[in-house]
Amino acid sequence: MRYRAPPAEALLTAGLDAFTAVFHRPSGITHLLASPAPEILTVLADEPLDLDALLARLADRFDLADADRAALAARLDELMVAGLVEAA
Amino acid sequence: MRHVFSVRIGPIGFRVGSDWREPIDQLRELYRYYPSPNLPDFTVRLEATRPWRRLVRPSIRIAGDYTLPEAAPLPLAQGLLAAEMAMNLQLALGGRRHLLLHASCVERDGRALLMTGESGAGKSTLATLLAAKGWRFMGDEFALIDPETGLVHAFPRLISLKNAGIAAAMAAQPDARFGPLLAGTPKGDIRHMVPDGLAVGAMDEPARPVLLLFPRYGHAAETLPVRGSEAFVRLTQASTNYVAMGEAGFATLTRLVRTVPAQAIDYPDGAAAVAQVEALWRTL
Amino acid sequence: MNDATPTDGQDEAQAGDDSVSTRRRVLMLGAVTAGAVVSIRPALAQTAGSVMNCQIPVPDLGRAGRFIDPAGNVVAPGTKGAFPPAARPFKGEEVKRALAGGQLPGTTYDSNRAYVSYIRRLQRGQGGFTCFASLQMPRA
Amino acid sequence: MADALTLARALADPQSLTLDTDWIGLITTARAEQLLGTLAYRLDGLPLPEDVALLLADARTAAENGRRAALWEAEMARRALAPLGCAVVLLKGTAFVAGGLSAGRGRSIGDLDILVPRDALDAVEAALLAAGWEWVKPDPYDDAYYRRWMHELPPLIHRERDRMIDVHHTILPLTARIRPDAPALLVDAQPLGNGLSLLSPDDMAVHAAAHLFADGDLAGGLRNLWDIHCLIGEHGDDGLAARARHHGLAREMARALRLSRRLFGTPPPVEAPGWSDRLYLRRLLARDDWGRPIRPLTRLVFYIRSHWLRMPPAMLARHLWTKWRRG
Numbered sequence: 001m002r003y004r005a006p007p008a009e010a011l012l013t014a015g016l017d018a019f020t021a022v023f024h025r026p027s028g029i030t031h032l033l034a035s036p037a038p039e040i041l042t043v044l045a046d047e048p049l050d051l052d053a054l055l056a057r058l059a060d061r062f063d064l065a066d067a068d069r070a071a072l073a074a075r076l077d078e079l080m081v082a083g084l085v086e087a088a
Numbered sequence: 089m090r091h092v093f094s095v096r097i098g099p100i101g102f103r104v105g106s107d108w109r110e111p112i113d114q115l116r117e118l119y120r121y122y123p124s125p126n127l128p129d130f131t132v133r134l135e136a137t138r139p140w141r142r143l144v145r146p147s148i149r150i151a152g153d154y155t156l157p158e159a160a161p162l163p164l165a166q167g168l169l170a171a172e173m174a175m176n177l178q179l180a181l182g183g184r185r186h187l188l189l190h191a192s193c194v195e196r197d198g199r200a201l202l203m204t205g206e207s208g209a210g211k212s213t214l215a216t217l218l219a220a221k222g223w224r225f226m227g228d229e230f231a232l233i234d235p236e237t238g239l240v241h242a243f244p245r246l247i248s249l250k251n252a253g254i255a256a257a258m259a260a261q262p263d264a265r266f267g268p269l270l271a272g273t274p275k276g277d278i279r280h281m282v283p284d285g286l287a288v289g290a291m292d293e294p295a296r297p298v299l300l301l302f303p304r305y306g307h308a309a310e311t312l313p314v315r316g317s318e319a320f321v322r323l324t325q326a327s328t329n330y331v332a333m334g335e336a337g338f339a340t341l342t343r344l345v346r347t348v349p350a351q352a353i354d355y356p357d358g359a360a361a362v363a364q365v366e367a368l369w370r371t372l
Numbered sequence: 373m374n375d376a377t378p379t380d381g382q383d384e385a386q387a388g389d390d391s392v393s394t395r396r397r398v399l400m401l402g403a404v405t406a407g408a409v410v411s412i413r414p415a416l417a418q419t420a421g422s423v424m425n426c427q428i429p430v431p432d433l434g435r436a437g438r439f440i441d442p443a444g445n446v447v448a449p450g451t452k453g454a455f456p457p458a459a460r461p462f463k464g465e466e467v468k469r470a471l472a473g474g475q476l477p478g479t480t481y482d483s484n485r486a487y488v489s490y491i492r493r494l495q496r497g498q499g500g501f502t503c504f505a506s507l508q509m510p511r512a
Numbered sequence: 513m514a515d516a517l518t519l520a521r522a523l524a525d526p527q528s529l530t531l532d533t534d535w536i537g538l539i540t541t542a543r544a545e546q547l548l549g550t551l552a553y554r555l556d557g558l559p560l561p562e563d564v565a566l567l568l569a570d571a572r573t574a575a576e577n578g579r580r581a582a583l584w585e586a587e588m589a590r591r592a593l594a595p596l597g598c599a600v601v602l603l604k605g606t607a608f609v610a611g612g613l614s615a616g617r618g619r620s621i622g623d624l625d626i627l628v629p630r631d632a633l634d635a636v637e638a639a640l641l642a643a644g645w646e647w648v649k650p651d652p653y654d655d656a657y658y659r660r661w662m663h664e665l666p667p668l669i670h671r672e673r674d675r676m677i678d679v680h681h682t683i684l685p686l687t688a689r690i691r692p693d694a695p696a697l698l699v700d701a702q703p704l705g706n707g708l709s710l711l712s713p714d715d716m717a718v719h720a721a722a723h724l725f726a727d728g729d730l731a732g733g734l735r736n737l738w739d740i741h742c743l744i745g746e747h748g749d750d751g752l753a754a755r756a757r758h759h760g761l762a763r764e765m766a767r768a769l770r771l772s773r774r775l776f777g778t779p780p781p782v783e784a785p786g787w788s789d790r791l792y793l794r795r796l797l798a799r800d801d802w803g804r805p806i807r808p809l810t811r812l813v814f815y816i817r818s819h820w821l822r823m824p825p826a827m828l829a830r831h832l833w834t835k836w837r838r839g
Contacts (some may be wrong), residue, residue, distance in 0.1 A: 071402030128561035
């Protein structure tokens with residue numbers, strides 16, 4: 001399964017200390033995101049990716065302290081429940 | 089309706105209709121120095137729960153543009169309270185031109201201090217104490233943030249004093265005008281106080297928010313900074329229309345918490361709180 | 373009404389991230405304990421409760437006339453061991469006292485327990501829920 | 513006594529409003545009939561007093577936020593139901609805005625209403641429960657009642673978004689004497705291209721008429737009649753009468769056309785309103801300039817009628833008896 005995030009223009013973001021406040025235009029819902037959720041959305045905004053490709057892409061851009069596939073899947077589940085990520 | 093009264097409080101206009109004369113007479117007296125609206129934003133109805141309850145054991149149903157199905161009826165003797173609750177409810181549920189924060193607000197030199205917290209935290213008491221010290225009282229229920237400018241607009245409705253607060257306020261401000269004592273309401277004894285002349289006279293002048301306080305009564309004096317993310321979440325919960333305002337609400341609130349410092353203050357009594365606030369104000 | 377405000381645990385996981393600008397940022401995928409997404413929900417109940425004087429009918433109007441069993445379920449009128457509907461809706465303050473261990477007016481020890489169980493089980497969309505939720509808000 | 517006729521005229525012919533209009537009365541009536549957003553779009557661009565223009569601009573913003581929330585709820589239902597592969601047809605307000613129809617302009621939208629095939633009902637229910645929707649009433653009696661007698665699942669609410677969904681398998685309760693052809697509704701539904709569909713234009717109008725006159729007590733009826741006016745204004749009435757007859761709803765559709773013609777000037781010339789139409793008009797307009805419901809006797813007649821439509825006589829007697837005992 002591949003994951004799709006909304007295009008950048010669908011989100012308004014505001015950094016608030018350690019968090020990112022996100023207004024999701026299609027839903028009108030505000031979310032407060034903690035890392036790594038904003039980073040996942042940024043990477044997926046370019047193109048839909050499956051779990052392994054996403055993990056690789058994140059590893060390209062960041063020093064992953066725990067390149068944990070299950071942890072990433074759990075984060076994606078949270079984003080899907082919130083409607084910020086959907087199955088492509 | 090039989091008896092009608094219109095009033096503008098800050099930028100918000102109300103039209104109140106009533107099956108009885110008494111609440112309207114009381115409103116007219118207490119809001120004597122307030123202007124009339126060109127076009128009321130909201131309509132409030134104080135109506136009999138049943139046709140015969142207009143005369144027999146009169147019981148007021150609070151109605152209007154917006155209602156809560158669970159609102160309890162009130163006896164006619166508490167008609168003024170019913171009108172005030174109903175006006176607050178219209179704004180809380182129907183207001184869309186401003187981001188509404190459940191907060192009290194005072195102003196000095198064109199700069200506004202916002203205080204928000206649960207009822208009992210003392211935001212209303214603090215606002216009246218500061219007003220007695222020369223600050224301009226802008227409101228003790230809602231602060232109205234303008235999405236275009238980020239300025240806060242005053243909403244200086246009648247101040248609702250409760251229980252022990254009644255005697256304290258009457259002692260502190262013997263010249264103020266008071267409504268009738270409403271004994272035994274669901275919120276205890278209540279008496280309304282008319283905001284002072286400065287508050288009413290300058291109510292059309294907005295102010296720039298410069299400090300956000302989360303006061304807490306009954307603890308040793310302490311002042312702690314509140315981070316933007318925490319202030320943001322707490323204010324979304326202190327707003328009646330944050331979600332309904334959509335994108336404008338998000339832009340307004342993120343701008344507020346990113347530009348205005350927030351502090352939590354615990355205070356043991358009013359005098360200490362005023363000292364804490366004025367100390368914070370000097371650091372700005 | 374959101375019940376999951378960000379936790380301090382999350383913050384610690386984040387601390388220092390912003391200060392690192394020259395090096396590549398470190399990302400932890402599994403560090404968040406309370407979740408990485410908190411969605412903001414309308415706060416109507418809390419604020420409505422503070423500007424309004426609310427009441428809770430037992431049971432709600434959609435099920436008026438039906439009985440309340442000792443566990444707080446709504447059951448058919450006349451069910452053995454269940455209690456008839458409350459004669460009048462309870463006021464917010466009365467419910468608050470009952471939730472704190474007091475007794476609802478006009479109730480017996482047993483019917484009070486049944487009614488309080490019913491009120492505790494109220495859900496969104498049911499009559500009285502907004503009032504109940506406003507009473508549940510933590511007091512600072 | 514003032515009634516909602518001023519509002520109906522303002523919607524039908526905004527140019528007819530004069531500057532000395534009782535604006536607050538008009539606005540209050542429109543709010544109470546859930547038509548303020550609609551009115552705000554109808555009056556957009558006309559010369560208006562400044563305060564009126566500002567208030568109506570707020571109402572348009574509010575309607576736009578409501579439109580977005582309604583479409584998002586449909587999208588979330590689509591995501592939850594996509595794996596089932598069954599038809600999911602949007603109904604009422606959400607359908608109007610999803611189709612970009614004039615009936616959706618400024619319309620207030622509450623619950624999400626969808627139509628699915630009856631044999632997919634169990635799977636739809638399970639998929640929604642798995643995706644975060646919950647029963648509003650965890651009450652076995654009500655549940656049994658719904659499943660036996662209603663045209664929809666008991667209402668579900670989403671635990672995060674607090675929005676209700678009504679899942680229908682036909683457009684009238686099974687207790688009603690009229691049985692619309694539900695499979696035909698699904699067969700002729702028009703796909704939106706994203707996995708969701710809309711009823712055909714004729715079926716949309718027939719559904720609106722059924723909802724207005726064959727179900728319920730006409731509460732909010734003025735808005736529903738405005739929907740019908742807009743739908744017919746946009747798609748015409750070719751074949752409409754025949755389609756309504758096919759669903760057993762010819763009388764309801766004809767009445768809708770007569771009343772909509774009378775109140776809003778809907779184009780197709782139809783026969784003149786009869787004496788019973790006058791009673792319906794009295795009910796549809798039973799709202800004064802303070803937003804109060806008026807004409808209690810007329811309202812009572814339609815309240816009793818709504819139960820008559822839904823229930824067999826013995827069941828009705830039992831129901832009214834229970835209601836009466838409750839006071």
